[in-house]
Amino acid sequence: MVQKNTKVKNRAGLHARPAAMIVQAASQFESTIYIEKGSEKINAKSIMGILTMGAGYDTEVVISAEGADEQGALDALYSLFESRFEEE
Amino acid sequence: MDKFTVLDLLDLDLHDYNALHLSCIAGRKGLVKTIDRMDLNRPGLALTGFYKTFAAHRVQVFSLAEHEYLKEIEQSGDRSSVQQLFSYPIPFCVFCRNLKPGDWFLEMAEKAGVPVLTTSLPSSEFSVRIIRTLGDILAPxxxxxxxxxxxxxxxxxxxxxxxxxxxxxxxxxxxxxxxxxxxxxxxxxxxxxxxxxxxxxxxxxxxxxxxxxxxxxxxxxxxxxxxxxxxxxxxxxxxxxxxxxxxxxxxxxxxxxxxxxxxxxxxxxxxxxxxxxxxxxxxxxxxxxxxxxxxxxxAAKEFNKNLIQMLESENARKMYQDNY
Missing domain, CATH: 3.40.50.300 (P-loop containing nucleotide triphosphate hydrolases)
Incomplete structure (x- = not known):
């Protein structure tokens, strides 16, 4: 299993559009991918899970992936957070 | 779940037989203290100065008897047992039946950063409600x-x-x-x-x-x-x-x-x-x-039981027919 810490860097937080981007990216991979916020652990392929997590600006999250293509999955999701989901 | 603080408890939207009717009268800076167990403690013995096995992490419930005893402490002038109470990491003190402790008590609580709450409920009813509430919130x-x-x-x-x-x-x-x-x-x-x-x-x-x-x-x-x-x-x-x-x-x-x-x-x-x-x-x-x-x-077990019964009775009948 691989994991990496990051923060929500876009001002608006994880609203519908960023959540859809995460799910789309995660669904490309075989691995099981989780996003953790505090004590909550959410399946990154579940859009309602990510939305109801309610992660606002500057929230710390941990991305973790486990499976055959775990490194690729982790990098893809991490770079999404890094790119601020192409937002402000 | 993230930490559950005294402020979260005051914020809860509880109704009818769940309502706790709490309000804070002192020690506001301590409202960020976390509550991590559902048990209560009546600090009667502690007020007399007996602090062995004192349940310091529990909510401290004061009612008529404790309130009266605090009055005696005030008259006697020796407030060391109360001072000691506030030296422990207690989440908050609550006074039932809308009782209000003397100002000296509130000042000590303020200084120690321990919230003092009051409720209109009698202690038995308050205990039942808060144990139910905290039990629900702190459940695994x-x-x-x-x-x-x-x-x-x-x-x-x-x-x-x-x-x-x-x-x-x-x-x-x-x-x-x-x-x-x-x-x-x-x-x-x-x-x-x-x-x-x-x-x-x-x-x-x-x-x-x-x-x-x-x-x-x-x-x-x-x-x-x-x-x-x-x-x-x-x-x-x-x-x-x-x-x-x-x-x-x-x-x-x-x-x-x-x-x-x-x-x-x-x-x-x-x-x-x-x-x-x-x-x-x-x-x-x-x-x-x-x-x-x-x-x-x-259904599955009854079906099988009936089947076994049928096979047994057929078997018995067969033996009978074979022998005679």
Whole structure:
């Protein structure tokens, strides 16, 4: 299993559009991918899970992936957070 | 769950027989203190100066007797036992029956940063309510990637990989008049070590579903208020999985499979998904069959018992015919 810490860097937080981007990216991979916020652990392929997590600006999250293509999955999701989901 | 603070307790929206009627009269800076256990302590003995085995992490409940004793302490002038009380990491003190301690007590609490709350309730009623409230909040809990529905009164947790059709199955069940608790992310709490309760996640965001191709829909608006529930006990688990021809699925139902949720064993069924199989009907039937089992009618076992009886009587008759 691989994991990496990051923060929500876009001002608006994880609203519908960023959540859809995460799910789309995660669904490309075989691995099981989780996003953790505090004590909550959410399946990154579940859009309602990510939305109801309610992660606002500057929230710390941990991305973790486990499976055959775990490194690729982790990098893809991490770079999404890094790119601020192409937002402000 | 994140830390539960005294401020969170004051913020709770409780009604009727749950209401705690709390207000803070001193030590506001201590409202950020966390409450991490549901037990209470009556600090009577501590006030007399006996601090062995003092339950310092518990909520300290003051009522008539403690209040009277504080008055005596005030008159005697020796306030060391109260000073010692505030040296412990107590989450907060609460005075029942709207009693109010002397200003000297409030000043000490202020200095120590311990919140002092009052309530109009008598101590016995307050104890019952706060233990119930804290018990609910501090119960062991976890979030699961699953869909929870109520089918014919049975709480059903539907699990399975992303894309196997959990939400679509739930949608069909809603259409048939059953109720949605939560889609995609269910908060599970264990009460009294044996009851698993499933909750919809959040009041603002609850009762929405994501259906591939449609996007996010609002269930209570589309299907009406009768189609939703805020919480329900988990009474069975359905695992949806792609049909695996190498796996042996249960054909008899005489053995019960269980899955472990927070230490509680819940009846579980692995249901293979394949085009042409009507999963909602299977779940409805499973729910009804489970209800029958709870009432003592176990179809698979009764069937087998009757079969064995029939074989035995036929066998006996055969022996009779062979011998005479």
């Amino acid at each position: 809990q976890e979030k699961q990637h699953a869909v929870m529905v109520e089918v014919f009164g049975m709480g059903v947790l539907i699990k399975g990989e992303s894309g196997v059709g959990k939400s679509e199955t739930a949608l069909e069940l809603l259409e048939r008049g059953h109720r949605l608790v939560s889609d995609d992310s269910v908060l599970l709490k264990c009460f009294s070590g044996k009851i698993i309760m499933g909750f919809s996640d959040d009041r603002v965001l609850s009762h929405h579903m994501e259906i591939r191709g449609l996007g996010i829909i609002n269930v209570s608006q589309i299907f009406g208020v009768r189609s939703i529930r805020d919480k329900k006990q988990v009474q069975m688990v359905i695992n949806l999985e792609e049909w695996d021809s190498s796996k042996n699925y249960d054909r008899l139902g005489t053995t019960e499979q269980k899955s472990d949720i927070l230490g509680v064993q819940i009846p579980t069924f692995d249901i293979p998904v394949k085009p042409g199989r009507n999963i909602p009907v299977i779940i409805e039937t499973a729910a009804l069959n489970e209800r029958l089992k709870q009432k003592g009618h176990y």
